[in-house]
Amino acid sequence: MNTLVQRAYNFNAGPSALPLAVLEKAQQELIDFRGTGMSVMELSHRSAAYEEVHNNAIALLKELLSIPENYEVLFLQGGGSLQFSMVPMNFLKPGEKAGYIMSGSWSEKAFSEAKLFGDAYHVASTKEGQYRRVPQIDELKYNPTDAYIHLTSNNTIYGTQWKEFPDTGDVPLIADMSSDILSKPFDVSKFSLIYAGAQKNLGPSGVTVAIIRKDLLEKANPNIPAMLKYSTHSKNNSLYNTPPTFGIYMLGEVLNWIKETGGINELAKRNEEKAKLIYDAIDQSNGFYIGHAEVESRSLMNITFRVKDEELEKKFLTEAKNEGFIGVNGHRSVGGCRASTYNAVPFETCKAFSEFMVKFQNENR
Known part of the structure; x- marks a missing residue:
């Protein structure tokens, strides 16, 4: 492994992250x-x-x-x-x-x-x-x-x-x-x-x-x-x-x-864990973050949400990019924010983004 390479926090919706071992x-x-x-x-x-x-x-x-x-x-x-x-x-x-x-x-x-x-x-x-x-x-x-x-x-x-x-x-x-x-x-x-x-x-x-x-x-x-x-x-x-x-x-x-990795069952378990990190940041924000999807239809692959007001949302997206989170803007047709947590997106990437969300909320109450 080339340890000198700094991998991005890649939340692109597609083309999206590939497993580092495969690359x-x-x-x-x-x-x-x-x-x-x-x-x-x-x-x-x-x-x-x-x-x-x-x-x-x-x-x-x-x-x-x-x-x-x-x-x-x-x-x-x-x-x-x-x-x-x-x-x-x-x-x-x-x-x-x-x-x-x-x-x-x-x-x-x-x-x-x-x-x-x-x-x-x-x-x-x-x-x-x-x-x-x-x-x-x-x-x-x-x-x-x-x-x-x-x-x-x-x-x-x-x-x-x-x-x-x-x-x-x-x-x-x-x-x-x-x-x-x-x-x-x-x-x-x-x-x-x-x-x-x-x-x-x-x-x-x-x-x-x-x-x-x-x-x-x-x-x-x-x-x-x-x-x-x-x-x-x-x-x-x-x-x-x-x-x-x-x-x-x-x-x-x-x-x-x-x-x-352990096949599709292991991936499903990991995907649940990754998505939960980000959904928890939304659900525990007391309305600071607003999820788009109804709970029973929430995707484990694409987590879509808004920040409580437009100016804060612009600031959120700017700071997220500055912190190295790539692809967090929502689709151009709807706006907002989106984290795409496909199979190859590591747990650590989702954890870092969840922590950033909590930190941003605390600093912008």
Whole structure:
């Protein structure tokens, strides 16, 4: 380890913190990847050396999430935003409807894209309440003949997260899990398709993971461009074209780090502990800090709050930056403050920020 490097208190919402151990390993292997005399970025994506990286990443993801045998794991490009289009392009056929559960800005964007391809409607929405919570399961109203139901598992902008997922029976359930995948255990078999941009919990930006049930693949629209068909990537083990090889290598190393850390259950425990530090600072502030999300919907990944008045909030953000806390400004669309506490954000970073919050309150009563 290079002990001279001072790591930032990184609360960026994405691209976000990566495990230091992973960065150090990548640094060691950067010029000569495992005796090849080349960087992993220079390897042919058809080479045996890269194929091992690629397949190990798929196997690790299947292991860590206990993905059943009837699912494919794909590595795609275009981020979660391209998935907003690919999902309806593949699965929303003429004469069918698709239901979207509205819980924040990203579900709004996904819904807008779906409307370009077919008949999409709101299954439920918490927009009137400023997206302070996710809809309750008994609020969901959908049709048993729907092509699919879509939800966003964690809302980075508003700081809300699903604690329990609905069981939609024979209607395929599709989830954007970009900002909380691998942060806590969940049952993959409830979903027909899960997609996630890598840049929050999985690795660097540039890779998108899709976990898709094989029977849904068989229902896809065949009359769309090859690169936008899930089946194209499934048939070619995500090697139809040149994939983001370095990003997949890094993703695999992050998955190795998760496994060595103790797996998803250990990460969930750590994430609870980290988030509690900051939520306690909010809850014990007697209104100095005001959390956005309702308690039962609070995210463990993105903690959103305001300071009691606008001038103090500006001062808070300025002093936080001066103290080395990076990425604490809320999303540009809503303002306020946000601490993104993804898997790789250390406990010590969250503890330091919690202590700063208490100190700032005491000095600015």
